[in-house]
Each structure stands twice: as C-alpha cells, then as structure tokens.
Amino acid sequence: MVKAKESIAVIGAGSWGTALAMVLADNQHEVRLWGHNPKQIEEINQHHTNEKYLPGIELPKGIKGYSSIKEALFGIEMIILAVPTKAYREVLGQIEAAHDKPLTVVHVSKGIEPDSLLRISEMIEEVSSPDWLKDIVVLSGPSHAEEVSLRHPTTVAVSSKNMKAAEKAQDLFINNNFRVYTNPDLIGVEIGGALKNIIALASGITDGLGYGDNAKAALMTRGLAEISRLGVAMGANPLTFSGLAGIGDLIVTCTSVHSRNWRAGNMLGKGKKLDEVLESMGMVVEGVRTTKAAYQLARKYEVNMPITEALYHVLFNGKEVKSAVDLLMNRSKTNEMEELYNILDNRQ
Ligand SMILES: NC(=O)C1=CN([C@@H]2O[C@H](COP(=O)(O)OP(=O)(O)OC[C@H]3O[C@@H](n4cnc5c(N)ncnc54)[C@H](O)[C@@H]3O)[C@@H](O)[C@H]2O)C=CC1
Ligand SMILES: O=C(CO)COP(=O)(O)O
Numbered sequence: 001m002v003k004a005k006e007s008i009a010v011i012g013a014g015s016w017g018t019a020l021a022m023v024l025a026d027n028q029h030e031v032r033l034w035g036h037n038p039k040q041i042e043e044i045n046q047h048h049t050n051e052k053y054l055p056g057i058e059l060p061k062g063i064k065g066y067s068s069i070k071e072a073l074f075g076i077e078m079i080i081l082a083v084p085t086k087a088y089r090e091v092l093g094q095i096e097a098a099h100d101k102p103l104t105v106v107h108v109s110k111g112i113e114p115d116s117l118l119r120i121s122e123m124i125e126e127v128s129s130p131d132w133l134k135d136i137v138v139l140s141g142p143s144h145a146e147e148v149s150l151r152h153p154t155t156v157a158v159s160s161k162n163m164k165a166a167e168k169a170q171d172l173f174i175n176n177n178f179r180v181y182t183n184p185d186l187i188g189v190e191i192g193g194a195l196k197n198i199i200a201l202a203s204g205i206t207d208g209l210g211y212g213d214n215a216k217a218a219l220m221t222r223g224l225a226e227i228s229r230l231g232v233a234m235g236a237n238p239l240t241f242s243g244l245a246g247i248g249d250l251i252v253t254c255t256s257v258h259s260r261n262w263r264a265g266n267m268l269g270k271g272k273k274l275d276e277v278l279e280s281m282g283m284v285v286e287g288v289r290t291t292k293a294a295y296q297l298a299r300k301y302e303v304n305m306p307i308t309e310a311l312y313h314v315l316f317n318g319k320e321v322k323s324a325v326d327l328l329m330n331r332s333k334t335n336e337m338e339e340l341y342n343i344l345d346n347r348q
Helices: 015-026 038-047 069-073 085-098 122-129 161-175 186-208 213-235 237-240 245-253 259-270 275-280 286-299 304-316 321-329 337-348
Strands: 008-012 031-034 063-066 078-080 101-109 134-138 154-160 178-182
Touching: 008 015, 015 031, 015 063, 015 078, 015 122, 031 038, 031 069, 031 161, 031 275, 038 078, 063 069, 069 237, 078 161, 078 178, 078 259, 085 101, 085 122, 101 122, 101 161, 101 237, 101 275, 122 134, 122 245, 134 186, 134 245, 134 259, 154 161, 154 186, 154 245, 161 186, 178 237, 186 213, 186 237, 186 245, 186 259, 186 321, 213 237, 213 286, 213 304, 213 337, 237 245, 245 259, 259 286, 286 304
Parallel strands: 008 031, 008 078, 031 063, 078 101, 101 134, 154 178
Antiparallel strands: 134 154
C-alpha cells in the first residue's frame, strides 16, 4: 500500500512502543522512538536492536532513537504514547513542556487509573491543555509485541471522539501484516483492553494451579460477562465486547505465553508472592493496578464483578488463590445473562 510519509514520535521504548515503531517504519514513516534510558537509545541507534524488550529482533534502520524528548517532538504533530498507565501523568507533563506543535495523541496502553478511576483518554484530557492537545485516539486489540515484531498477522481496533483522527491513525499503521479496524465506541475499546488483563491474571492463576481448560474457558467467558457489565454501565456498546478489543484481546492474553499478565498469574498460581513475581517480570503487569481500579469501579457503578473481587483479595489482602477459586465456585446460584440484561434495561 502506498502511503504519505509522516514524521511520528513514539513515546516509550518498551516492547509495545518498539514493535509499533517497527510497523510505522515498515510503512516508510520517519519514526522517532523516545525512551528515558540513554543506554537503551544508544543500543537502538548503534545496533538496531532493543534486546531487553524484543530479544533477537533487528529493528528497521528507519527507527531513530531519541533520549531528548524535546528533539523527538520537534516539528511533530502525531505521537504514539506507549508507556505504562502509571507513567502517564509524568510523561504527559514532559510532553507539555517539550512539544513544538499541537499534537494528536494515539495511546496504546491498557489500564485504568486507580482512585481517579479515569480511562486513559480521560486522564490525557484531564492533564493536557487544549493549547497543545488536538485529538486522542486509542489503539487496542489482540496484539502481542513479540509477534508484531516478527511481522505475524495481527488485527487491532482504533477509536476516538473524532473518528477522522482514528481514520488517520488507521492509515498510518495499516499494512499487509497489521490490519487496523475503526470502532466508534471509545469507552468500550478502552474498557475491553484494560479489563482483560484482570482475567488474564486469573487465567494464569488457574493454569498455575493446574486446573486445566474447563476452568480457563469458564474464567474467560464469565470474565467477559463482568467486563461487559461494567463496560455497559459506563456507557460502552455491548457489541464491542464481542470484537477485537473485547473477546479478541481476552483470548490472546488469557492463552498466550507472551502475556505478561498471564505469566504473572501463573507464578501466583504456583505459589509465588506478588512482590517477587513483579520483581522477576522486568516489564509492566498492568492487570495488578487495573484490578484495584475495577474493584473500585464495580462499587461506584454497583456492578457485580466476582472474579475481579476475588482477584483483588488475592493481590491486596493475602487471600489464598485456591480459596478464592472455591469461593467463586460456591457463590449462590444465578442466571447467566440476567445481570447484563438488567443493566441494559436500566440504561434505556
Ligand atoms: N507488550 C505488548 O505486547 C503490549 C502492551 N500493551 C500496553 O502498552 C503499554 C506499555 O507496555 P509494554 O511496552 O509492554 O511495557 P514494557 O514494560 O515493555 O515497557 C514500558 C516502557 O515504558 C518505560 N517507562 C516506564 N515508566 C516511564 C516513565 N515514567 N517515563 C518514561 N518511560 C517510562 C519503560 O522504561 C519501558 O521502556 C501497557 O499499557 C501495555 O498494557 C498493549 C498491547 C500489547
Ligand atoms: O495487551 C496485550 C496483548 O494484546 C499484551 O498483554 P500483556 O501485557 O499481558 O502481555
């Protein structure tokens, strides 16, 4: 596909930022990859590798690493924001101080901020001045960086309050290996991407306990039910959860050994403590903070989220993983769909 060449800054040189920088470079854009670790940026520029995050992958020469955010943003009108949710406020402050032109922000992160309970696009809006922020786009879907960097077929969805901006992002990223769909449901796309990490952690736990495939299918299905309930209560379109940012991402994260959330859960299921698990990962496990945020959101919106609640007690209150599963299995009997129907009825 022939495309207009653009200059784009990717903010965050971890696994996802680097893999997406590769997609953009493959599409012949000028790609500036900013990271806060100068040694890593030197490696990217001298050796065209980012071994810690994408071992064994050769990066296209079109990716240039930057350790100065001011230089990375000079003349730039579109940025890809690929840092952990926890780092957003700090990094947005740096962007505000360093920007040259008004920016469209494509965020590719999957989280919700605990306590403020803001989705990432809401957090960006809250922190950023309209003087420099043009549009916010989210890109989400079943997409492990490891496979994107191997140019294996991958599909994602983009959404925005301004669908023209989402279509622009679609055009920048789409190629023969990386298919990008638009979806106008910004809330659903962000909620699906963030909340599937909770269920991936729980799936890792049941795999770690050796409970097998029935248990995992149950978690994924009932996990999607509670993601849908909360999402719909927050204003999402229920159909989004049967799309790429819903079931698509849930499947890949609950079943792939690439998933950081699944791997962390797996170690918990095998008896490791949360602190040692997080220390050994060396990469962000978004589901831990998102579990806290979703636990708080469930209370705010009065939505029943038993898996999230059980995981919350495992992660933050020292509950034994086995007894959390027992508790889930011994809840009072219920109707599979009734709660979602009630939420939908109440919305009308
Ligand atoms: N890795 C993947 O396959 C995918 C990840 N995501 C999402 O992308 C986001 C980033 O994840 P990953 O790239 O996997 O994480 P990662 O742990 O591989 O990389 C995070 C990067 O952010 C940097 N960083 C952390 N705090 C920072 C700060 N305060 N200032 C500047 N840089 C900072 C780290 O040094 C690192 O380079 C997460 O929200 C994740 O859920 C989404 C889709 C796929
Ligand atoms: O969001 C992802 C794949 O779509 C990545 O998930 P993990 O952060 O669990 O690796």
